[in-house]
Amino acid sequence: MTDETQPRTDGGTATALPGDSHDDGSHLPPRWSIKRWLITTNHKDVGILYIVTAMFFLVFGGMLALLIRAQMWAPRAPGEGILSAMAYNQAVSLHGLIMVFWFLSPIATGFGNYIVPLQIGAEDLAFPRLNALSYWLYLASGLMVFASFFQGSTFAGGWTLYAPLNIPAFMPSIGATTTVFAIVTFCASVTVGGVNFITTIHRMRAPGLTMRSLPLFTWSWLLTVWMMLLAFAALLAACMILLSDRLLGTTYFAMTTDGGSVLWTHLFWFFGHPEVYIVFFPALGAMAEIFQTFSGNRIVGRKWFIVSMVLVALQSFIVWMHHMFLTSINLEVKTLFMATTIGISLPFDLMVFALIYTLIKGRIRWDTPMLYAFGALVLFIVGGITGVFLGAVVLDYEFRGTYWVVAHFHYVMVSGATALIGALFYWFPKITGKTYNEFLGKVSFAVFFTGFNLLYFPMFLAWGTPRRVFAYRPEYLVWHRIASVGAVILGISFLLIIYNLTKSLISGDDAAANPWPYSTTAEWAVSSPPPLENFPGTPSYASGALEFLGSDDDGSGAAAATDGGHATEHEEVHVDHASVWPFVTGVFSFVTVIGLSGLQVGSYPAGLEGLFYQATSVVGVVGLISAISAMGYENFTAHEGGFGETWPFGGVENTKMGMWVFLASDVVLFGAFIGASIFLRVAYGWTNWHPVPHNPIPGLVNTYLLLSSSFSVILALVAAKKHSRKGIVASLVITFVLGLGFLVNKGIEWLELFHEGVWLDSGVRASTYFLTTGLHMGHVIAGLLITAYLIWRAWNGAYSEGSGETLEYFGLYWHFVDIVWLFLFPLFYIV
């Protein structure tokens, strides 16, 4: 790879500042250095890491798909074919999980990272280190999936992980536990990323760029991260509970727990349906950008397109039970969810028509990105129409669990992938500064489109085949054979794509800043690739079009405009772009998970193996805590933004807004835990259920302790306003002592219960009590660790001299933890 950061000049667009040399000032090694990629926090670097890693997982998931198609070459008798029954189940499960979690979402995240800050005029994300952390957690979670194959067997119960097949009684392998851990780690990555993007998009837009005028890709990405934040919190809850069942022996999903199996389907699909749009929205946004650029038309009905996306994002949380039409839910509920499902399809119709009408009176150029985007829309229409079949409950009764579903969702999901490949070609020149081979690109599309339809269309014709089997009726043989051939062709097209892009990266022609006529968005107004700080001046839309203020550019293009009144100097504040701690945190997350995966129903395996897992756990946990503390202690300056603030986020600092957004996801997490307890209690019989602690008094005492500790945090804030170091330290110490009192009190209560023989596995009442209040206790412990850190910092005068903002952010968290307790106390001690 050659150094591509050189600014290029080509008339009409602003070029990078000569001051680009402050690349060196940021201590970020050059691009050919491996070290750069380990420590970078720059959004463009992280974006590249995401895209490249996602492509690796595409290959991985694709190989599993080829194994599946090889097994399906003929109906197999037991033991026949290249895969054993268990190997086949693993391939089926991990193909789905990897494609959804480790390819589709991350490649979109890559574009979100690279493109969105450029489109909105931000120099970086609000929390660059958290962004790097998202990536490293993503990579760590992906490596956990790799590792799981070598730990007996990976997860083998389908990507939907239905209960109770997912518990050790039916799936005892350590690898299955690691897979669930991998999902939990991925959820953490997504949550961190979501907080970051939401804060960035709501707070760091260029002046004048209102929400209504955000580019469509940014809009789609904003809604994606909002859906991610809330939906993945539900999946996180589901998988944390599952891990608790697997590691500690709680009995939420046990075969004997009434409602346990159905509880899983609710939790999973509450996440699972929004996930469809989480995967598809970035593709839709990319399609909108590509359609506009390559037809030379602005999108038709832009406002309605955005309204439709917002409607879909909202409605996505109220359709999940259409995955459960064949369970014992009653007719009224089925009717309701049938209606919401049809309702959510209508905004899509509007968006499809908007895209089609955008072509009219255009000057359509059929470059590779447009071929893929156009192809994606055709495939999506087929996927959408076949989805309407599933919306009719009577037909769904018949299609459930068959290849109709498989064919339908591949038409939808892989049409999304098709559009994202279009996006890859579209933004490739911007990201790499190189031009891809257009002819090879077109060939790859022809191969791709042929392979796609050969692979998935016959599945409609062979729809009578049950999902996830490799024995099928002989009359379907020909269709499954064609599908298998199509799979190979589709695989070849990916090789062509990867070959084209790799070759072009090494020896392609240099790309212009704006290789596409009629493109409008800001990423095309800077060089390819853009300089480290993105813009040659402060980007602004205040005058109604993009201009770079305070730029000392030679006057070419947009940057020339100087607007006396609003021009702000391009600040020469030092901004950091490097930190090693996100990487280290990722490494130790991996180590921790590998260690803990050995734990099963409260005990480690015997002998050397157990010793290995225990030692690894200890090393991992110690390393993890150290890395996170080091990251907290590190001095790191990021861009603050704060230009494009909009209600209700005006005047809120980035960190405070980030904390609010994080707490929103935490609300869903606790909501899912509390919902799960209530659901199981209803299944158990509400009135037969008695609280596990015999005595509500310790709980009541704890309520007072927490409430007073909330008050003492407020006192600390007051002291900070008065710049009283002693006051801050004293109030924080009181908070700490009260919190510790809560823990001790709780500890005594638990020890007494353990003493009586009540353990996490003593039935569903004990399970829900220990796990839900345990989750809360984890939050209290985290809060106390932070308090201890704050006391130490306050003692050194950190908040009395500077501002007390950090205390305020902590206060938000702490009040939230207390409020949660106000729900838990009556639920688990009184009712």
Added chain:
Amino acid sequence: MIPDAIAASVLQSGLIPRGTRVQVFSEIYWVFLGLGTLVGAVVIGYMLKNAYKYSDRGGADEKERPKLGEMPTGGGKGKKLFLSLSLSAIIVISLIAWTYGTLLFVEGQTGDQGVDVEVEGYQFGWNFHYLNDDGEYSGVNTTGTLRVPVDTQVNLQITSDDVFHNFGIPALSVKGDAIPGETTETWFKATEAKNYTAHCYELCGQGHSYMEAGVIVMEEEAYNDWYAEQRASAENDSAGNIAAAGV
């Protein structure tokens, strides 16, 4: 939800497919397939037509095109957009509403007549417990084969002994989840005395691919004979072995 009176009158109108599950399914399926193909062909055809018509062939361009750095905007053709949306909404909603009538019919059929059987999935096979008229176990149980009379409604109560399964007889268009601790109800009616196969439709472990059961549809008399015989031998068994409590 929908007032019963309206539901009833729609049900009686003759518009709504009724009959065995096979009949209603295929009727609705073919209507969906026909309309779906038509709509798909029209929409994709229209796309392709415009894609061809407006392809860039050089030449003069009188239209004002987007410029780099402009504030993202877009609009126009709002009427056309909403017209298309309304059209598609009308098609989709009326189709679904039409099938909703059948859903009411199908859901209304469970329970009150015919033969009752509890289907119990296990890793990896199916048990069938026949129920008597009071809904209690009759003592007649089979494993791996479901025998039912022809032209009679068979009501299934599906459950599981271990993990989540799904019991379905594709040729008879009947399916239901088999969930441990829960019962899902469904029904079917076979119009021909022949043999069918039931499959499991939910991944349930190693043996999932082969988790099948035979379904033998018998002439009414043959079935009655078989059932009486089973009944008698079950009673003999329990009489001979009082200790054998339960099923």
